[in-house]
Amino acid sequence: MQRRDPLALPLLALLFGGLFATGLYAGAYWLTIVTEIAIFTIFALSVDFLVGYAGLVTFGHAGFMGVGAYALAYLSHFAGWPVGLSILAGIAAGALAGILIGWLVTRVSGVFFIMVTLAVSMMFWAWASRSPVFGRDDGLGGMKRMNLRAIGIDLNDPRTFAIVCVIAAALIYLLFWWLVRSPFGQILKGIKQNENRIRAQGLPVQSYKVAAFAVASAVAAFAGTLHLQNTKFVHPEVAHWIKSGESLIVVIVGGAGTLVGPVIGTFLFFVFHRVVESFTQNWQIWMGLLFIAIVLMAPEGIYGRLRSLTRKRAAPSREGAPDA
Amino acid sequence: MELFNFIGIQVLNALWLSALLFMLAVGLSVEFGLLDVLNLAHCTLYMLGAYIGYTVAQIAGSYWVALVVAPIAVTIIGALLYWGLLSRLRGNHLIQALITFGLLFVGYDATRLIWGVEQFRMAVPDLLSATVPVFDQTYPIYRFFVLGVGLLTVLCLYLGLERTRLGAVVRAGVDDREMAATLGINIDRAFFTVFCIGTALAGIAGVLAAPIRSVEPGMDVEILIPALVVVVIGGPGSLKGAVLGAVLIGTAETFGPVLVPDFASFIMYALMALVLLLRPQGLLPVKPAH
Amino acid sequence: MLEIGELRKSFGSLVVTDGVSLAIAAGAREAVIGPNGAGKTTLFNLLSGELKPDSGTIRLAGRDITRLPPDRRVKAGLARSFQRNNLFLDMTVAESLATAVAVRTGESLVFWRSFAASRHLHAQAEALAESVGLADRRDALVRHLSYGSQRQLEIAMALAAEPALLLLDEPTAGMSPEETRAMQRLIAGLPRSLTLLLIEHDMDVVFDIAERITVLDYGRVLVQGPPAEIRRSPIVRQIYLGEMA
Numbered sequence: 001m002q003r004r005d006p007l008a009l010p011l012l013a014l015l016f017g018g019l020f021a022t023g024l025y026a027g028a029y030w031l032t033i034v035t036e037i038a039i040f041t042i043f044a045l046s047v048d049f050l051v052g053y054a055g056l057v058t059f060g061h062a063g064f065m066g067v068g069a070y071a072l073a074y075l076s077h078f079a080g081w082p083v084g085l086s087i088l089a090g091i092a093a094g095a096l097a098g099i100l101i102g103w104l105v106t107r108v109s110g111v112f113f114i115m116v117t118l119a120v121s122m123m124f125w126a127w128a129s130r131s132p133v134f135g136r137d138d139g140l141g142g143m144k145r146m147n148l149r150a151i152g153i154d155l156n157d158p159r160t161f162a163i164v165c166v167i168a169a170a171l172i173y174l175l176f177w178w179l180v181r182s183p184f185g186q187i188l189k190g191i192k193q194n195e196n197r198i199r200a201q202g203l204p205v206q207s208y209k210v211a212a213f214a215v216a217s218a219v220a221a222f223a224g225t226l227h228l229q230n231t232k233f234v235h236p237e238v239a240h241w242i243k244s245g246e247s248l249i250v251v252i253v254g255g256a257g258t259l260v261g262p263v264i265g266t267f268l269f270f271v272f273h274r275v276v277e278s279f280t281q282n283w284q285i286w287m288g289l290l291f292i293a294i295v296l297m298a299p300e301g302i303y304g305r306l307r308s309l310t311r312k313r314a315a316p317s318r319e320g321a322p323d324a
Numbered sequence: 325m326e327l328f329n330f331i332g333i334q335v336l337n338a339l340w341l342s343a344l345l346f347m348l349a350v351g352l353s354v355e356f357g358l359l360d361v362l363n364l365a366h367c368t369l370y371m372l373g374a375y376i377g378y379t380v381a382q383i384a385g386s387y388w389v390a391l392v393v394a395p396i397a398v399t400i401i402g403a404l405l406y407w408g409l410l411s412r413l414r415g416n417h418l419i420q421a422l423i424t425f426g427l428l429f430v431g432y433d434a435t436r437l438i439w440g441v442e443q444f445r446m447a448v449p450d451l452l453s454a455t456v457p458v459f460d461q462t463y464p465i466y467r468f469f470v471l472g473v474g475l476l477t478v479l480c481l482y483l484g485l486e487r488t489r490l491g492a493v494v495r496a497g498v499d500d501r502e503m504a505a506t507l508g509i510n511i512d513r514a515f516f517t518v519f520c521i522g523t524a525l526a527g528i529a530g531v532l533a534a535p536i537r538s539v540e541p542g543m544d545v546e547i548l549i550p551a552l553v554v555v556v557i558g559g560p561g562s563l564k565g566a567v568l569g570a571v572l573i574g575t576a577e578t579f580g581p582v583l584v585p586d587f588a589s590f591i592m593y594a595l596m597a598l599v600l601l602l603r604p605q606g607l608l609p610v611k612p613a614h
Numbered sequence: 615m616l617e618i619g620e621l622r623k624s625f626g627s628l629v630v631t632d633g634v635s636l637a638i639a640a641g642a643r644e645a646v647i648g649p650n651g652a653g654k655t656t657l658f659n660l661l662s663g664e665l666k667p668d669s670g671t672i673r674l675a676g677r678d679i680t681r682l683p684p685d686r687r688v689k690a691g692l693a694r695s696f697q698r699n700n701l702f703l704d705m706t707v708a709e710s711l712a713t714a715v716a717v718r719t720g721e722s723l724v725f726w727r728s729f730a731a732s733r734h735l736h737a738q739a740e741a742l743a744e745s746v747g748l749a750d751r752r753d754a755l756v757r758h759l760s761y762g763s764q765r766q767l768e769i770a771m772a773l774a775a776e777p778a779l780l781l782l783d784e785p786t787a788g789m790s791p792e793e794t795r796a797m798q799r800l801i802a803g804l805p806r807s808l809t810l811l812l813i814e815h816d817m818d819v820v821f822d823i824a825e826r827i828t829v830l831d832y833g834r835v836l837v838q839g840p841p842a843e844i845r846r847s848p849i850v851r852q853i854y855l856g857e858m859a
Contacts, residue, residue: 028612086751104601111417112604115556119597122549126589173616179397183716183732190713193702200662200700201717204689208722242545247427252422282437288429292409295423 007310008260011303015263023162025075031162036149037270039226040250042172044262047247049176052257053185054212055192056106059114059244061295063121066128066239068094068221073134073234083146094221095214096137102213106206128236139235143228155229165226166298171316176259178216188212192257249287253294255301262305275288284304327458332459335576340467340536342574343474347529348547349566350481351522352362357498357561357610362417364424365405367551369523372529372545373398375439378446378539387449391531398527399520426523430546431490436541446534470532474536479524481563494518498561499608550577553596559606568608615640615810616779620698621660621670623833631667632833638853640675640778646813648830649853655697657830658781661811662694663687673799675778678712693777695768697784697813706720707748707767711739714774738774746770762793764774769800780804782812798822798854821845829853851856 023034043065050056069292075086105116129137146153155161161209179185187208190198194253228234237243246269254265269287298305355361377394381387391451409423449465455462485491493514496503537543554573558565573592580588599606616638623631630653633658638644646654659665661672661686672680679687704709712735721735729735743752746766750779751759756767763784772780785801798819804810814820820827820841827844829837837847844850 033410051418059421106599108604111356111421112600113420114362114417115552116597116600117592119600123590123593123597126593129589130586167789179725181728181730182725183721183727183729183735185722186709186713186716186729187706187722189712190702190717193704194700197700197702197771198713198717199685200688200696201696201714202685202693204685204720207523245422248422249426283431284429285433285437288426288433290421291429292426295419295426296409315753 005260005307005310007303007306011260012173012263015267016173019166020163023159023166028158031158033270035158035162035230037266038162038248039223039230039264040168040270041263042226043220043223044247044250045169045172045176045259046216046223046252047244048251048256048259048262049179049219050212050216051248051251052259052261053180053192054188054209055195055296056209056213057114057248058117059119059241059248060119060121061216061247062241062243062294063117063124064094064097064217064220065224065227065243066121066124066236067097067217068224069228070128070134070224070226070233071221072228073140077140077143078133079155083144083229084238087222089145091201091218091222094224096219098214098217099210101204102210102217106209106213111277118244121239121244122241125236125239125241126279128239134236136232137236139233139237141233143232143234145229145232147162147273161230165230168226170224172222173259173263175219180259184211185206207217207301239305249291251301252299253291253301255303255305255307258301258303261301265301268302278323329459329461333461333463334582336458336463336467339468340474340574340577342570343471343477344472344529344533345547345550345554345574345577346570347477347525347532347556348551349570351519351526352551353555353558353560353562353566354494354498354518354522356555357559358494358518360417361384362421362424364548365427365431366424366522366526367396367544367548368428369402370526370530370533370547371431371435373527374446374534374539374543375435375444376527377531378444379439381446383555387447387531387535390446391528394531395524395527398406398530400604402523402526403516406516415459429481431432433542437564441541442537444534444539446531446539448535450529466535472537473528473532477565478563481579485563490514490517491494492598494522495610549596550592553592554595555606557607558602559609560607562608562610565606565608565610569606615642615675616661616811617671617673618661619671619673621657621672622668622755623656623660623665624668630833631660633670634830634833634835636838638779638809638811640809642809643823643825644809644811645824645827646811646830647815647817647820647827648836652830653833654830655783656833658694658783658813661687661781662692680789686776688775691778692781693772693775693779695765695772695783695785696782696788699761699764699768700757701764701767701771704755706753706755707743707759708736708739708752710767711770711774712736714771715739715742716724718775738817742770742774745773747796762789762796765789765797766800767782769797779809779811782810782814784813784815786814786816794819824849 020032020035033035047058047061050058050061051215071090071093072086074246075081075089076083101120105120108116128134133290134140140274145161148155153160155164187198187203191205193206224238227238250265250269253263253268254263255261272287276286294301300308350366352363352445354365355363355366361451369581373394376397377390381390385387387499405427411549448464452466452469456465485495493511497511497514550573554569558569559570576592584591616636618634618636621634622632634657645659650731656665660667663682665740667680671678672766674690675834677690679690679692682690695729702713705713713737716733721732740749740752743749746769748766748770751763756764759767769782769785780802786797789797795818801810801823812823826840828835829844829850831853836843837849
């Protein structure tokens with residue numbers, strides 16, 4: 001039932017290990033990359049949970065990153081709450097928004113779902129871009145990181161912050177891995193494969209979609225709070241539909257519905273960006289073309305393709321012979 | 325009196341913007357309603373129309389040459405895209421939307437690569453450079469020209485839909501795609517022709533817009549959402565819906581920033597979300613909801 | 615067990631279900647037959663909740679389920695199999711049955727242990743597979759199953775919901791004679807605790823299994839009675855012979 005993926009563990013060890021090691025030893029330039037990769041991975045994982053496991057293709061998930069970031073900004077910067085508490089509140093805000101919005105948007109599906117999630121996230125963006133409190137489209141700086149000096153951790157040190165983000169990403173990966181192999185995860189799989197069938201078995205499908213949406217939104221909000229602490233700056237761009245689109249690119253290129261895929265995809269996206277950028281200013285063309293190529297030739301993504309290749313080699317008759 | 329003049333000018337602005345949005349939305353709407361493609365790169369073709377138009381105008385020294393050449397160029401590019409990519413992916417909405425999103429990325433950088441990052445302003449043709457005193461101000465005739473082209477387009481499309489064989493095929497296809505598909509192999513060619521018309525209109529819209537709005541990278545994303553909202557509100561595949569939607573959004577986009585500057589964007593997105601949730605087939609759908 | 619009262623459904627000006635009333639006792643074996651377009655599958659869709667009636671009532675074991683959405687009707691004890699296979703193509707037979715069982719038992723809400731470790735789900739899935747004769751193919755991917763096996767799985771999935779009333783929509787549709795006989799044996803072997811209502815075109819199957827037959831035409835009940843009576847009925851002969859002419 002659970003097919004073994006011989007590649008998963010080594011790949012993950014390589015990726016996370018690589019991030020961790022870079023975080024421990026590399027210089028400032030690489031530290032920023034490590035941190036960005038770790039944070040975006042968290043976001044991408046939450047997108048994969050929705051797209052690849054629940055079958056909910058959202059083009060507006062960045063909106064929930066925005067919710068987390070802005071909630072943290074407001075509470076810690078204006079309301080004077082301790083940052084740690086504000087982070088928790090931000091995650092809770094993300095979950096709550098996920099439930100409310102999830103309940104609304106799961107009323108439609110297909111392209112309409114794509115468009116309505118885009119629209120709703122842009123409502124948030126429009127509000128944020130116009131909000132004088134948060135500096136309109138210029139955004140607002142002066143945000144603080146969480147104060148963990150009581151336990152001997154100084155998050156203002158870039159190296160420490162980078163490592164903490166990597167660990168957070170690994171923990172979020174574990175969270176989703178756990179969820180996905182639970183009965184709840186199996187139900188989501190059923191919803192994605194054949195919503196009608198599982199409804200005919202008596203499942204209140206919409207409730208489960210909303211639950212998945214809420215979990216993914218809470219995690220995206222968490223990514224938003226990390227993003228805010230990383231840049232120490234709150235800006236509406238964090239919620240823009242283009243950012244949601246980027247998360248979809250990352251998930252699809254890496255391999256949707258695999259969890260390992262988004263990790264690979266994020267790596268590729270950031271490394272590709274930096275590498276190509278050193279040669280030419282126009283990295284987006286190449287990223288766009290690579291993306292189109294992968295979508296056309298390997299829609300299951302890089303990890304999806306690797307996985308099917310290794311499975312074929314490992315056990316050709318694993319799936320059970322077809323009936324005569 | 326002041327107020328009356330002000331409103332009058334804004335109404336004129338709303339009208340020309342509606343005309344522009346209509347020409348953009350028609351292609352998008354038909355692609356969505358007939359071909360079932362969410363083409364996020366449609367407005368990239370609009371942008372290319374503006375850029376190519378600008379360049380042609382520079383070279384040939386004539387706006388009118390640009391108005392003819394640019395749409396043709398854009399249509400060729402669009403046709404290649406359709407033939408090469410989109411026609412292979414019918415039915416899979418996510419993949420299509422993502423591919424067109426990828427094209428958006430590519431298009432954005434491609435224009436920066438070829439034309440750089442500065443803003444351009446295309447010159448209004450001499451023939452239309454006069455202004456007309458109206459509502460206590462001088463209003464450029466060119467904008468009336470744009471409005472005129474928009475109205476002419478509505479008329480031609482309406483006649484085309486009602487009177488030509490292609491139009492009948494389109495109406496059948498939007499009404500019941502599966503049925504239309506069983507009617508014969510010419511369906512694919514009809515779809516392709518329709519796609520090209522929509523793309524040509526986007527190119528024309530680009531050239532029309534160039535003298536008024538600045539030609540710069542990002543002009544595609546800027547107008548994509550309003551165009552999408554027009555399609556959503558009007559109803560995919562509906563000509564009347566596109567007209568209604570264009571007028572509504574053109575008005576909203578013109579009056580919004582003036583009346584409620586901090587809420588205009590928000591309201592537009594909220595409207596889009598509302599229509600998608602409550603009446604996904606649009607306000608003037610091709611077939612009534614059941 | 616099931617009481618249908620004056621059920622009506624129209625699509626625009628087309629009346630598909632025209633005041634159908636039917637009462638089925640618990641444990642009964644009932645069949646609904648009729649020419650194509652008679653409204654049989656529409657009736658099933660109205661019963662399972664995919665369609666909402668314009669008027670009329672449906673009572674299941676005395677409970678009014680007319681306004682309930684499809685998933686609540688299943689919880690109330692009604693399950694159906696589909697005319698066209700409607701399965702989890704990329705799961706194994708055992709996996710899809712275990713998923714169905716998880717939905718029924720509410721295990722679907724469990725997020726703290728793994729699906730693979732939920733042994734009771736898999737045990738029940740195995741039992742279900744056996745009951746329809748799919749035990750030896752339990753690790754096969756559903757999409758690799760033969761058509762006949764997939765139809766068997768359809769029934770197993772409906773049984774996984776442990777219904778009181780089972781609606782079978784053309785269970786032998788598209789089957790070869792051997793497959794049909796196997797399906798016939800399967801249905802005949804279902805316990806009496808289950809009430810069966812079946813739509814069928816294969817008259818051999820109908821006369822073998824049904825204790826009472828309802829004939830539908832143009833959305834209306836024409837005739838109702840035991841198989842022998844239906845076989846003799848001139849009205850029935852007319853609509854079937856008339857159709858074949």
